[in-house]
Amino acid sequence: MISSLIQERLKDHPKYRAIEIKKDARRDAFVNVSYSTAWRAKDQAMKNINGSHEQAYAQLPQLCADLVQANPDSTIILDRTVDNQFRRLFICYAACANGFGDCRPVLGLDGAHLTGLYRGIMLSATGVDANGALFPLAYAIVDAENDDNWMWFNTLLRKVIDQHAAGYLAGQTLAFISDRQKGLLESIERAFPNSPHSYCLRHLWDNLYKYFKNKELRAALYEVARSITEEQYNTRINKMRSISSDAVDWLLEHAPREHWVEFYFAGNRYGHITSNIAEALNAWLLDVREKPIIALIESHRHKIMKWFSERRQKDINTEGILVSTAAEQIKETLNFARRYTVLESNDIIHEVFSPETVSTYIVRLDNQTCTCFQWQLSGLPCGHACAVSLQLGHDPQEYAKGFYRLDAYRGTYENAIFSAIVNAATRIPFPALHGDPYGVHLPLLLPPIICRQPGRPKTKRIRGVNEGGGRVKRLFRCSSCTSIGHTSRTCPNPTVKI
Numbered sequence: 031m032i033s034s035l036i037q038e039r040l041k042d043h044p045k046y047r048a049i050e051i052k053k054d055a056r057r058d059a060f061v062n063v064s065y066s067t068a069w070r071a072k073d074q075a076m077k078n079i080n081g082s083h084e085q086a087y088a089q090l091p092q093l094c095a096d097l098v099q100a101n102p103d104s105t106i107i108l109d110r111t112v113d114n115q116f117r118r119l120f121i122c123y124a125a126c127a128n129g130f131g132d133c134r135p136v137l138g139l140d141g142a143h144l145t146g147l148y149r150g151i152m153l154s155a156t157g158v159d160a161n162g163a164l165f166p167l168a169y170a171i172v173d174a175e176n177d178d179n180w181m182w183f184n185t186l187l188r189k190v191i192d193q194h195a196a197g198y199l200a201g202q203t204l205a206f207i208s209d210r211q212k213g214l215l216e217s218i219e220r221a222f223p224n225s226p227h228s229y230c231l232r233h234l235w236d237n238l239y240k241y242f243k244n245k246e247l248r249a250a251l252y253e254v255a256r257s258i259t260e261e262q263y264n265t266r267i268n269k270m271r272s273i274s275s276d277a278v279d280w281l282l283e284h285a286p287r288e289h290w291v292e293f294y295f296a297g298n299r300y301g302h303i304t305s306n307i308a309e310a311l312n313a314w315l316l317d318v319r320e321k322p323i324i325a326l327i328e329s330h331r332h333k334i335m336k337w338f339s340e341r342r343q344k345d346i347n348t349e350g351i352l353v354s355t356a357a358e359q360i361k362e363t364l365n366f367a368r369r370y371t372v373l374e375s376n377d378i379i380h381e382v383f384s385p386e387t388v389s390t391y392i393v394r395l396d397n398q399t400c401t402c403f404q405w406q407l408s409g410l411p412c413g414h415a416c417a418v419s420l421q422l423g424h425d426p427q428e429y430a431k432g433f434y435r436l437d438a439y440r441g442t443y444e445n446a447i448f449s450a451i452v453n454a455a456t457r458i459p460f461p462a463l464h465g466d467p468y469g470v471h472l473p474l475l476l477p478p479i480i481c482r483q484p485g486r487p488k489t490k491r492i493r494g495v496n497e498g499g500g501r502v503k504r505l506f507r508c509s510s511c512t513s514i515g516h517t518s519r520t521c522p523n524p525t526v527k528i
Contacts, residue, residue: 032063032071033078040075044317048072079325083147086322087116087477091468093324094119096450101125105168105190108468109182115476118179120186121327122168125338125445130167131195132438133157134300134409137167138307139184139208139218141175144319144326148477151175152315153183156307158300160353160439163341164311166334171323173478180213184221202226205297207305209233210285226297229289230305231255237284242277251281255303257293258403292407300409331447338443345436351427356410356434360426367416367426374421382414393418398429409434 032055040046051068055061063071080086094106103124109117137155144150151172157165168187172179191198198204202224208214209230218227235248250270257263271278288294290303318329348354371383380393382400391414392401399405404412409431411419419426432438469475 033074037075083322086324088474091470094468100448116478118172120170122190125447127194129442132442135198135204138305142312156311160434177213181217184217188221202297232304341443352434353439363413367413370417372421380418
């Protein structure tokens with residue numbers, strides 16, 4: 031009864047707790063229930079909403095086939111073991127793959143733990159659109175975060191980008207940001223040999239702090255990472271060395287400067303020096319990571335569909351060339367640009383004198399660079415470039431990178447993501463079209479074997495709930511009669527002398 035009463039509320043509020051169910055049952059239904067009854071009611075309601083984990087794995091091949099049929103050109107790869115057990119799954123919708131070509135050429139890679147019955151890891155590749163919002167490109171569900179799974183994920187990711195955004199693979203355009211997890215370094219180097227790889231500065235600081243407990247090093251580390259000239263880098267690294275010379279030696283040994291210092295980084299991170307791109311998406315995952323795999327996939331799809339729908343309406347009435355956030359930033363920059371003095375060397379190179387810093391900067395229009403490096407770092411014209419545009423009578427918005435343009439932003443969310451076909455009458459038999467890559471007609475897909483997660487096991491005992499719904503009791507094996515449930519000191523029939 032309680033399960034049926036709370037099912038609708040639980041669907042809207044997945045964090046509905048058993049203690050709240052107990053209070054609501056007393057207030058609304060005038061019945062007193064135990065905590066274990068409330069917990070069992072919630073567990074039953076969740077099964078009614080999402081189904082069981084075993085059923086989800088059995089239905090997964092058909093879901094993959096239906097998603098590809100509803101979303102042509104999507105990349106969905108289901109991998110199973112020789113024993114017909116689930117191994118790993120890769121999903122990249124065609125709408126996301128096509129839209130990434132109009133995003134900033136930066137990808138954050140990260141893994142997040144799933145807490146459902148069969149555990150697992152969700153690997154994700156997340157980009158950033160013109161307005162700075164998260165853009166989920168692809169994700170995978172695997173058994174562990176290791177070398178093999180990251181290599182498999184990045185190999186498939188390379189194929190997706192090569193097909194839909196090949197321009198980003200030219201030169202060193204596409205940049206990656208990660209927390210240097212196991213398997214990531216080598217797999218990115220092999221799958222994307224020309225793409226620079228940036229280390230997340232927050233994780234780098236966490237690793238540094240494990241060995242050198244000096245909080246002053248944090249501010250110094252961030253200053254060094256933001257160095258845009260060699261002179262600036264030398265000054266700041268020497269300042270950090272004055273705090274702890276051993277810390278600097280350890281840092282440069284374990285993290286080469288070309289992976290985290292702005293001046294030495296080969297690509298462009300557009301201001302992203304941490305892996306918050308991927309971490310922010312993982313924060314949303316906290317609400318759904320306990321669900322069975324099909325409910326998890328559908329929740330992820332619904333989230334992306336909601337984002338696409340909302341962002342299609344954003345900047346719909348904006349006038350000009352660029353998205354509103356970029357246009358507003360250029361407008362603020364123009365207030366300072368009018369104070370600068372511009373001298374023309376030729377049509378391409380200009381000298382700009384700034385009375386604020388009492389320095390002269392060189393602006394090149396052919397490769398969109400300025401010696402202040404702000405134009406290169408953000409992709410938006412700096413104050414010196416805006417001063418040149420005013421001198422030449424140009425629109426400063428034309429100096430921005432192409433992915434900031436309104437037409438590119440609208441192209442990012444132009445395509446749609448559709449639901450899997452659930453009506454058997456309209457479903458075209460997938461094997462008739464493409465063979466049977468997902469094993470729809472094979473025996474039912476079995477759940478994976480639960481693997482021990484990496485790291486030291488927890489030593490603190492956590493009281494849980496058993497299959498019957500009650501609290502798990504700590505059971506002891508008697509050393510006297512070898513029975514379970516009591517100790518030798520309370521044994522009713524001791525067979526050995528204590």
